Amino acid sequence: xxxxxxxxxxxxxxxxxxxxxxxxxxxxxxxxxxxxxxxxxxxxxxxxxxxxxxxxxxxxxxxxxxxxxxxxxxxxxxxxxxxxxxxxxxxxxxxxxxxxxxxxxxxxxxxxxxxxxxxxxxxxxxxxxxxxxxxxxxxxxxxxxxxxxxxxxxxxxxxxxx
Amino acid sequence: xxxxxxxxxxxxxxxxxxxxxxxxxxxxxxxxxxxxxxxxxxxxxxxxxxxxxxxxxxxxxxxxxxxxxxxxxxxxxxxxxxxxxxxxxxxxx
Numbered sequence: 373x374x375x376x377x378x379x380x381x382x383x384x385x386x387x388x389x390x391x392x393x394x395x396x397x398x399x400x401x402x403x404x405x406x407x408x409x410x411x412x413x414x415x416x417x418x419x420x421x422x423x424x425x426x427x428x429x430x431x432x433x434x435x436x437x438x439x440x441x442x443x444x445x446x447x448x449x450x451x452x453x454x455x456x457x458x459x460x461x462x463x464x465x466x467x468x469x470x471x472x473x474x475x476x477x478x479x480x481x482x483x484x485x486x487x488x489x490x491x492x493x494x495x496x497x498x499x500x501x502x503x504x505x506x507x508x509x510x511x512x513x514x515x516x517x518x519x520x521x522x523x524x525x526x527x528x529x530x531x532x533x534x
Numbered sequence: 535x536x537x538x539x540x541x542x543x544x545x546x547x548x549x550x551x552x553x554x555x556x557x558x559x560x561x562x563x564x565x566x567x568x569x570x571x572x573x574x575x576x577x578x579x580x581x582x583x584x585x586x587x588x589x590x591x592x593x594x595x596x597x598x599x600x601x602x603x604x605x606x607x608x609x610x611x612x613x614x615x616x617x618x619x620x621x622x623x624x625x626x627x
Contacts, residue, residue, distance in 0.1 A: 393599060446582075449609075453552055453579030460559035460572055469568050492613035493578065498570055499613075500620045510567040510620065 380414050387413060434532060441528050445490060448525075452495035459512065471500070472509045478529055487529045494525065538590055545587030552580030566623045574616040581608045 391406035392398055459467060478484050488499040491509060496516030501508040559572025585605045589598050 393596070393603075449575075449579055449582065452575045456559065456572055456575040457552065457555040460555050460562060460576075465562065467563075467568060469565065488617065489610070489613040492574060492616055493609070495575075496571065498567060498574070498620055499617050500567070500624045508624070510571075512568060512571050 383414055384410055437528070437532060444524065444528070445493065448490070448494045452493060455495040456512070467512050468514055469510065469512055472497075472511050474507050474509060475505055476507060476526055476529070477505050479533060483529045483532050486532070487525060490525045490529075494523075542587040542590040545583050545590065549580045549583030549587060552576045552583065556580065567620055570616045570620055574612055578609060578612050581605065581612075 387410045388406055391410065392402070395402040395406070459465065476487060478487060484502065488502055488507065491497050491499045491507070496512040498510045498512075499507060500510050553576065556573050556576030559576065560569050563569045563572055582605055585601045585608075589601050592598050592601070
């Protein structure tokens with residue numbers, strides 16, 4: 373019960389700070405409206421932040437690891453954009469679409485979402501469905517499906533769970 | 535000042551180019567999943583370049599933080615939306 377209250381208080385501070393960043397000027401009106409809105413959001417949502425099972429993710433080491441993941445992801449996004457642009461503008465359209473089914477044992481919902489979204493953002497792959505540990509991934513070219521096995525993204529997700 | 539303007543214009547042009555390629559891909563690709571490939575990747579990159587170009591123009595102010603937040607939310611929601619559309623088509627059969 374106390375843990376829940378602490379979580380809600382933390383969420384209240386984060387959401388109110390976010391509201392004040394977005395509002396054009398910090399006035400009494402904007403603070404009052406923001407407080408009311410944030411209280412309603414917290415009252416109507418059960419678990420806005422990570423659940424108890426995922427609480428080890430709060431450590432500083434994990435947050436730094438997550439931050440070091442951002443440049444990797446940005447690089448992948450640029451590569452994948454150029455890749456798809458090349459395929460789309462090629463008059464012959466060298467594609468060979470199909471499904472790849474891979475097994476990645478991840479325990480936490482957070483890392484699962486991170487992995488699935490990163491796969492969608494990497495060249496030529498798109499997450500279609502996740503059933504427990506099985507990921508159904510659509511690939512655009514054959515090379516893309518080969519790149520999925522033992523990828524850097526998977527290693528990052530694994531390291532986050534340790 | 536002039537240099538920043540040129541740089542941001544180039545970035546805006548690159549961003550528009552990726553949006554154009556994404557749209558062409560949406561028309562050219564044969565099936566739903568392949569169409570999703572074109573739109574998610576190119577739109578994500580295009581939006582990133584356009585926001586980065588605008589951030590150069592605004593300099594360092596409150597607006598810059600808002601533009602950065604727009605990129606963060608686009609990059610979070612774009613793959614999720616693509617995933618939901620692909621999943622809906624996959625489970626239809």
